[in-house]
Amino acid sequence: MTSHTSRPSRDDVLNAFSVEPDSGRETLERYLRDHPDLAPELVDLSRELSLGVCEDEEPLTPEDEALIDAGWSRHKGANPKSVNPFDALSLDELRDLAKRLEVPRQVITAFRERRVDVASVPRRFLTRLAAALNSTLDLLVSALGPQHTPDLARSYKSNTKPMVAAPVSFERLLIDAGVPEERRAGLMADDN
Incomplete structure (x- = not known):
């Protein structure tokens, strides 16, 4: 990047990271070096993506999904x-x-x-x-x-x-x- 004005937006960086073919450690480190100001968000996104890989290996049971949905609704402050x-x-x-x-x-x-x-x-x-x-x-x-x-x-x-x-x-x-x-x-x- 040659000028400060051509710096990609936060969303562009996070979207680019999320579509990387390999969002493993090396890719994360490269993004952290290139965008240190987005470190917490990149680490969180990396964790979310890695959890998605685990879900493909062992899918959640319907009971687990219902518990997660119920907890998420309570967390969002939804009216039960x-x-x-x-x-x-x-x-x-x-x-x-x-x-x-x-x-x-x-x-x-x-x-x-x-x-x-x-x-x-x-x-x-x-x-x-x-x-x-x-x-x-x-x-x-x-x-x-x-x-x-x-x-x-x-x-x-x-x-x-x-x-x-x-x-x-x-x-x-x-x-x-x-x-x-x-x-x-x-x-x-x-x-x-």
Whole structure:
């Protein structure tokens, strides 16, 4: 660099480091020599990149990811009532959740999309669902409540205003999903 004005920005340096084919020790030392003013940020970025390599070798379990997401939300100061425990789940995790709870995937999808009348769901099932989501019962009920319906009506571009479907009862959801009567009776039972 011949002049002070041609010095790359902080973001340019960090972006360049992050796309290096080898972000190992030698590359880090070279960047530290060339940009000593960015040393703490370069070291942090190097650590993050090295952790990414470890995750490829041993992927996190869904439980680990849920715990990390919950901790991150608390760290960011998020209002826990606004956090939907389903939001962080991948498709594979949603499938696994349906298997663990022994319900069709469309039941889990209905909960995720807040189409279930939470008041109609037996407490025992809600407790199992909350535990499977690494959540609390209160957080789950709050996240699924009617105050969390999406504001699609304001942002949708159409001649007609979209309607949010009324929530369905848990039993109706199970019937529509084709859950056999014996299994449905077990899911509807509330030991509390």
